[in-house]
Amino acid sequence: MDSSTATTFPTTGLSPERRDLYARLDKKSAAPLWEVLGKIIPPEPTPETVSVVWRYDELRPLLLEAGRLLTAKEAERRVLVLENPGLRGQSRITQSLYAGLQLILPGEVAPAHRHAAAALRFIVEGTGAYTAVEGERTMMHPGDFILTPSWTYHDHGNPGDVPVIWLDGLDVPIVNLFDASFRESFPGETQPNAVPEGDSHARYAANMLPVDWTPKRASSPIFNYPYSRSRETVHSLYANGPVHECHGVKVRYINPAQGGPPMPTIGAFLQLLPKGFRGTPYRATDATIYAAVEGRGQSRIGDTTVTWGPRDIFVIPSWAPVSHEAGEESVLFSFSDRPAQQVLGLWREQAPVAS
Ligand code: 1HN
Secondary structure: OOOOOOOOOOOOOOOHHHHHHHHHHHHOOOOOHHHOHHHHOOOOOOOOOOOEEEOHHHHHHHHHHHHHHOOHHHHOOOEEEOOOHHHOOOOOOOOOOEEEEEEEOOOOEEEEEEEOOOEEEEEEEOOOOEEEEOOEEEEOOOOOEEEEOOOOOEEEEOOOOOOEEEEEEEOHHHHHHOOOOOEEEOOOOOOOOOEOOOHHHHHHOOOOOOOOOOOOOOOOOOOEEOHHHHHHHHHHHHHHOOOEOOOEEEEEOOOOOOOOOOOOOOEEEEEEEOOOOEOOOEEEOOOEEEEEEEOOEEEEEOOEEEEEOOOOEEEEOOOOOEEEEEOOOEEEEEEEOHHHHHHOOOOOEEOOOOO
């Protein structure tokens, strides 16, 4: 077979007849399934995503340096992409999700746009900045979980006096898998304040809905889930028990109108690990991005152990057994593509995992 053929399997050791057939198949844009079947349909997940931790103390100075080199407007979004070491150059943190750390400095505006990709923000540091979604602003505080659903106009601004940094999570690789990406700029840098701040909370976050309400989109009508409330929730549940042997006290963020996930492609979770917690191994098919919020601990992921402290970010690959330990009472935020896998009938979990 000549070197121009684009086979994805080894061709050494093949009989001359087979090599010849494969070369002629190749010219017709065809290929022998029997050479690749085991690779494309493995008996269980074989992720290229690896377990990895980003230390906030190491990334923060680099992000601030980027802040000195270019403006948010120039960059459109000033973000350090967190690239999984197993997937370098693909702008992804797992096979299905993008993540990055975004900085907005005092006085800056990140201009309004919208795209097919859906985004979440998990606020890591600083107060005084806002994000606006479809004409409604919300102030961002550390630990807040904020949505930017698919095809909603959004801009960010920092009228405060300290840098504000957050973790972005987007379903970009999923949208691009389907070749379904669209984007456009808003006519104007920022959206007008068309809706009073707090309106969606009043309308949708009090276990009630306006009587004639019908959903406008597939995502939650709430777009800020403030940390003050979600933190209180995991603490109350801890006080009242029980504590799960794998997860500690773990809750999922929901769309309050139907109980499902906040967005169709991305699920998000908050968990409290009690001081001294030693979890038992668990695995699931949704590769998961964790952001530590409070406390310190370590997570055993397959054969590696990652230690983490406040604001560190780490990744659990699909189907890798994970067990968490916490030396101090800890709170972990996490997100994954679980809702997408569930709606496709693909999601699996296993606990305990025999070691
Ligand atoms: C985006 O729109 C934002 O709006 C952040 O803050 C990160 C990464 C890829 C594509 C769009 C934002 C993004 C992004």
